Amino acid sequence: MNVEVRYGAQRAVRGVDLALMPGEVVAVTGSSGSGKSSLLHCLAGVLAPSAGSVSFGGREYGSLGDEELSALRRERFGYVFQHGELLPELTVEENASLPLRLAGRRKGPAHRAVRPVLERLGMGGFADRRVSQLSGGQAQRVAVARALAHQPAVVFADEPTGALDSVNAAAVLDEFLTLARDRGTAVLLVTHDEGVAAHADRRYEMCDGRISLGRGVRTDTAGGPASGSAL
Numbered sequence: 292m293n294v295e296v297r298y299g300a301q302r303a304v305r306g307v308d309l310a311l312m313p314g315e316v317v318a319v320t321g322s323s324g325s326g327k328s329s330l331l332h333c334l335a336g337v338l339a340p341s342a343g344s345v346s347f348g349g350r351e352y353g354s355l356g357d358e359e360l361s362a363l364r365r366e367r368f369g370y371v372f373q374h375g376e377l378l379p380e381l382t383v384e385e386n387a388s389l390p391l392r393l394a395g396r397r398k399g400p401a402h403r404a405v406r407p408v409l410e411r412l413g414m415g416g417f418a419d420r421r422v423s424q425l426s427g428g429q430a431q432r433v434a435v436a437r438a439l440a441h442q443p444a445v446v447f448a449d450e451p452t453g454a455l456d457s458v459n460a461a462a463v464l465d466e467f468l469t470l471a472r473d474r475g476t477a478v479l480l481v482t483h484d485e486g487v488a489a490h491a492d493r494r495y496e497m498c499d500g501r502i503s504l505g506r507g508v509r510t511d512t513a514g515g516p517a518s519g520s521a522l
């Protein structure tokens with residue numbers, strides 16, 4: 292609540308209140324430099340706000356120890372970040388199944404578990420290829436598969452379709468929408484893609500660090516911060 296991000300004298304995020312409910316897809320749009328990624332990183336627990344607070348399931352990140360916050364991020368959140376955090380020397384399948392391996396799943400079952408999503412994203416034929424040998428768009432789809440592998444409570448995705456053509460962007464969007472609908476996953480998307488944002492339950496626009504409800508809001512789910520939220 293009332294989240295602020297400052298980089299020196301610059302205020303990248305100013306007084307933002309945003310709540311995510313289970314099963315909803317929220318899109319944040321806005322011009323380059325308006326503060327979208329900074330806000331996403333705060334909500335995702337990878338950047339501490341300069342002021343204000345962020346909580347998940349009633350627990351404020353600032354009150355958690357390092358290990359507790361790491362466990363929350365690893366187990367409950369899935370990430371697709373702009374500068375993909377894939378491990379280049381591992382294969383597609385190894386990267387995508389990493390969250391499951393970290394959760395203690397053995398290699399065989401973990402690899403089998405991620406195959407369907409890799410298939411749906413058109414990456415089934417690349418399972419054994421090293422990520423260092425993929426195109427940008429292929430790597431982006433692996434990042435999406437990895438973010439969803441452990442069926443997180445919340446997915447934070449920063450331009451998840453930025454490197455994709457329309458067919459592959461639609462496949463990625465479909466994964467998010469299905470997960471939200473079928474598993475109650477909350478999805479926060481930062482996107483420049485109007486086609487993607489149009490499918491969100493709620494849309495926000497960022498301008499100069501401030502956030503406002505954007506165009507095309509579906510009134511059934513529109514609203515401000517809510518209690519009982521996933522985040």
Ligand SMILES: Nc1ncnc2c1ncn2[C@@H]1O[C@H](COP(=O)(O)OP(=O)(O)OP(=O)(O)O)[C@@H](O)[C@H]1O
Pocket residue numbers: 298301303321322323324325326327328329330
């Ligand atoms: N680590 C940093 N140190 C200093 N300034 C930063 C840092 N990260 C971001 N900024 C600045 O904060 C502002 C917001 O950046 P942010 O990346 O959040 O914007 P954005 O809306 O996600 O932009 P884009 O659409 O280009 O990714 C920008 O002016 C940027 O230059």
